[in-house]
Amino acid sequence: MAPAPVYANPTSHLSNGHSNGLKKPHSDGFGTRAIHVGSEPNSATGAVIPSISLSTTYKQDAIGVHKGFEYSRSGNPNRDAFEATLASIEAGGAHGIAFASGSATTATVLQSLGPNAHIVSVNDVYGGTFRYMSKVASVNQGLETTFVDLENAEDDTILAAIRPNTKLIWIESPTNPTLRLIDIPRIVSLARSHPSSPLVLVDNTFLSPFYSSPLLQGADIVMHSLTKYVNGHSDVVMGALILPPHHAELTSKLRYLQNAIGAVPSAYDCWLAQRGAKTLHLRMKAHGTNALAVAKALQVSPYVEEVIYPGLRSHPRNDLAWRSLSPHARKFIESSEKSIDEEGGFPYGGMISFRIRGGIAEAEKFLTSARLFTLAESLGGVESLAEHPAKMTHGSIPEAERALLGIGDNLVRLSVGVEEVEDLVADVEQALEAAASVSL
Numbered sequence: 001m002a003p004a005p006v007y008a009n010p011t012s013h014l015s016n017g018h019s020n021g022l023k024k025p026h027s028d029g030f031g032t033r034a035i036h037v038g039s040e041p042n043s044a045t046g047a048v049i050p051s052i053s054l055s056t057t058y059k060q061d062a063i064g065v066h067k068g069f070e071y072s073r074s075g076n077p078n079r080d081a082f083e084a085t086l087a088s089i090e091a092g093g094a095h096g097i098a099f100a101s102g103s104a105t106t107a108t109v110l111q112s113l114g115p116n117a118h119i120v121s122v123n124d125v126y127g128g129t130f131r132y133m134s135k136v137a138s139v140n141q142g143l144e145t146t147f148v149d150l151e152n153a154e155d156d157t158i159l160a161a162i163r164p165n166t167k168l169i170w171i172e173s174p175t176n177p178t179l180r181l182i183d184i185p186r187i188v189s190l191a192r193s194h195p196s197s198p199l200v201l202v203d204n205t206f207l208s209p210f211y212s213s214p215l216l217q218g219a220d221i222v223m224h225s226l227t228k229y230v231n232g233h234s235d236v237v238m239g240a241l242i243l244p245p246h247h248a249e250l251t252s253k254l255r256y257l258q259n260a261i262g263a264v265p266s267a268y269d270c271w272l273a274q275r276g277a278k279t280l281h282l283r284m285k286a287h288g289t290n291a292l293a294v295a296k297a298l299q300v301s302p303y304v305e306e307v308i309y310p311g312l313r314s315h316p317r318n319d320l321a322w323r324s325l326s327p328h329a330r331k332f333i334e335s336s337e338k339s340i341d342e343e344g345g346f347p348y349g350g351m352i353s354f355r356i357r358g359g360i361a362e363a364e365k366f367l368t369s370a371r372l373f374t375l376a377e378s379l380g381g382v383e384s385l386a387e388h389p390a391k392m393t394h395g396s397i398p399e400a401e402r403a404l405l406g407i408g409d410n411l412v413r414l415s416v417g418v419e420e421v422e423d424l425v426a427d428v429e430q431a432l433e434a435a436a437s438v439s440l
Helices: 030-036 077-089 102-111 127-140 155-161 184-193 245-261 267-277 280-299 318-323 327-335 360-369 399-405 421-439
Strands: 095-099 118-122 144-148 166-172 199-203 221-225 239-243 304-308 351-356 385-387 411-415
Touching: 030 077, 030 280, 077 095, 077 239, 077 267, 095 102, 095 245, 102 127, 102 221, 102 239, 102 245, 118 127, 127 144, 127 166, 144 155, 155 184, 166 184, 184 199, 239 245, 280 304, 280 327, 280 351, 280 421, 351 360, 360 385, 360 411, 360 421
Parallel strands: 118 144, 118 166, 166 199, 199 221
Antiparallel strands: 095 239, 221 239, 304 351, 351 411, 385 411
16 A cells, blocks of 8 residues: 655645745645645656545555555555645644544444543533444443543543543534533643543544644544535545544554554545535634624524524634634634624534524424525535434434433524525524424
C-alpha cells in the first residue's frame, strides 16, 4: 500500500510563502485544501480531477516490486487520495483512514482496544453506536461501557468512572439527537490527569470539519460518518478516522485493522466523497445560516415548546458553542455581517431538534405535512430532512433510557439543507400549523 501524503494543518503543501525571514509563509485556507489536497493534476495526463481506479489488483515487476499498490483492499489510488483530503481538512490532522461506513469505523476502533477493555461514553450517544457497544462488543470482546452525562457530570464523577483498564472516552458533541455540548478540552484534561490516561475520541459528524476542530482541542481521534456532511449528497455510505501527527503508531494499528477486517470503501465511493468534500466549506456556511433562521422561526412559534440549537443566544451552552468553533468557522462568522444576528445568535451547523406541543400525533402530522423537509433518516445532505428520533434513529435504545435522555414522542430532529431559506422557514411554519390542527 502506498502511504498517503501527510499534510499537517493549517500549513498546506500549496503554500507559496518564503522561508528567508522576509515574509511569513502563507497557509492555505480550509476550502483551498479541500479542493486541492489529494486532487493534484495527474502527472501522465494532466487531468485535474482524479480518475476512478476500479482495478482490484496491480502488476508487480518482480515479487514485491510494484508502484505502491498490490490489492485494492489494502490500498487504492482513490482511497489514498481521499484520505489525504480528510487529513488536510480536519484541522490538526495528519492521518486519514476511510471505512465502508460509520458503523464499520466504530467497530474497528472498539476492536482495536482488545479483549476485556473498558470505555466511558457520553450517555446521549447515537443509537447505532450504543447498540454496538452494548450488544455486540460486550459479547464479542468483553467490552464494558460506562455511560456518563459528560455535559453535566462533576469532574469527580467522570474521574470515578475511569478504571485501570479504561482505554477510551467516547464523545459526541453536539450529541444526537438532543444536541448537548461536551466541553472537549475539559474531558481531555480529565483523561490526561488519570493514571489510565485513556484516549479521547470525538465523533465530529454533526459539525463536520468546518465548524469544529476537536484535534486542536486535544482529542486523540476524530471520527466521521462521511455519509453525512463530508460527502453531503446522500449517495455514499462511508466513515473515517483522522489522527494527529503524534499518533503514528496508533494510526498504523488502525490501518492494519482496516486491511485485516476489510470494511473498506469502494474506489467509486471515495471518488464521490472526495468530490463532495470540495464544496464542504460552501455547503456548511449555507447549512448554518439556514439552520439559524429556521431555529429562530421555531423559537417564536406558539406550537413549539422548546428549540435546541446551540447557535441561539438563548441556548444554555451558547458560550461553549462559540468557544468550540473551529478557527475557519469563526473567521467566516466574524467576517460576515449577516452571520451574527441582532440577538447574538450565530450559525452552528445544520442540525436542529425541537419539541412540538403535543405528542406523537402532532409530531407525525408535522413530519408528514412538511413539503421540503423529507421524512427520512440520516442527515447532512444538500436537501432538508426531518425525522422522529424515538421511533427511528434511536429506536434501539430502551424506552426508559430514552426518557432519561429527553428523547420523547414530541421530539423532532431537522437536518436543514441548503435550499432557499425563505422556503424552508415557510415550510416549517405551515407544517406546524397543520400539526396544531390535530388537537383541535
